Amino acid sequence: MILKQKYGSRALVAGASEGIGAAFSEYLAKSGVDLVLLARTKEPLEKFAAFLAESYHVNVKPVCCDLSDEDTVKNLTDELRENTVDILVYNAALSFIGPFEEDTPEHMNRIAAANMITPMNLVRYYGEAMLKRGKGAVILMSSLAGFQGSGYLTTYASTKAFTRIFAESLWYEWKDRGxxxxxxxxxxxxxxxxxxTNPGKSGFPAPRVTTPAEIVEECFRYLGNKPSFIAxxxxxxxxxxxxRLMPREIAIRIMGNTTRKIYNI
Ligand SMILES: NC(=O)c1ccc[n+]([C@@H]2O[C@H](COP(=O)([O-])OP(=O)(O)OC[C@H]3O[C@@H](n4cnc5c(N)ncnc54)[C@H](OP(=O)(O)O)[C@@H]3O)[C@@H](O)[C@H]2O)c1
Structure with missing residues (x-):
């Protein structure tokens, strides 16, 4: 079924002005879905919003906000509160690469807010209305870093484990409610x-780096069928x-050693 018919005609993409978030936004605009796009930096966000509106003849509203502010959802403008969101894509994330103790407590809290608290609150806010309408979609970006301990990505990887479990749990709760x-x-x-981030070579055989467009194509193929997928x-x-094949300790060592080598830690 066409995306718009299945879920509705308005999407919100959090972290939308570049990369994977921009690829999601363009895919949705191409499908005729109106958009609200969130990011911190005004100029690239507004430029991208104007490009999508002109290219695909959809309404696109850029909204500047910092999703690492714990009160983002509390402070949503009345306009955002009152408007329907049929498809919610949460893409933005903060990270820190390096020894855990070298990040500041303030930045760690911002990572937790951007990667866990704000998406949880947005899903709570817009998800309830989706359930009432009996249709909607929620797409949350997680990472392979969240599949096992990932040294030197400790805070980030832990938040990505949260994202996957959060989405899979809701998939179960909401799958028969549209x-x-x-x-x-x-x-x-x-x-x-x-x-x-200037990633170097790890010395280990590594999978090919994927493109944002590939991820988005796969995501819409699996949405509605799977609780999570690896892109x-x-x-x-x-x-x-x-x-499946390695003892967990080995998997954790490989992740940590790879990150250490790639980032010369
Ligand atoms: N790239 C990878 O290799 C990779 C791998 C695994 C998982 N992922 C996941 O994929 C998602 C996106 O990946 P990415 O990090 O490469 O970024 P990206 O898709 O390039 O997205 C960054 C976007 O988010 C916005 N953004 C970042 N922080 C924000 C904040 N605090 N408030 C509002 N907007 C914010 C940025 O604009 P502003 O900077 O202007 O705010 C930009 O529009 C993340 O969830 C990440 O965990 C990425």
Missing amino acids: VDVIACCAGATSTPKYLA GRGNRIAAFFMQ
Whole structure:
């Protein structure tokens, strides 16, 4: 069934101006869905919103906000509160790469807010209305880093484990009530944000870096069928070896050693 007929005609994408969030936004605009796009930086967000509106003839509203502010949802404007959201995509995330004790407590709290508290509150807010209407979709970005302990990504990886369990749990609760929920578990993806971290070679055989567009295509294929999925064939194979065939301790060591080498820690 066409996306718009199945879920409705308005989506909110949190973390929308580049990378995977931009790919989700463009896919939805192409499908004729009106959009509310959230990000912190005004200029690229407004430029992208204007591009989508002009290219695909949909209404696109850019809204600047910082999703790592715990009160984001409490402070939603009346306009955002009153408008229907049929498809919610939560893409934004904060991370810290390095020894756990070298991040500041303030930044750790921001990671927890952007990656867990704000998405939980947004899903609570818009999900209740979706349930009342008996249709809707919630897409949450998780990561392979959340599948096992991931040293030097400790706070980030832990929040991504939360995201996957949160989405899978809601998938079960809401699947017979018309609301599809899915966690999209990505591996390394060629977003500007990932490339800006300057990842080096790990020395281990690594899956191919996926593109944002590939992730989005796969996500809409699985939405409604699966509670979560791993994006990219190479990542699925790697996850199979690490999750099913290796002792957990080895999987944790491989993740930590890979991150240490890639980022020269
Ligand atoms: N890229 C990868 O390799 C990879 C791998 C596994 C999982 N993932 C997951 O995929 C998702 C997106 O990946 P990505 O990190 O590469 O980013 P991305 O898709 O490039 O998205 C970044 C977007 O989020 C916005 N954003 C970031 N922090 C924000 C904040 N605090 N408040 C509001 N907007 C914010 C950015 O705009 P502003 O900066 O202007 O706010 C930008 O529009 C994340 O959930 C990540 O965990 C990515």
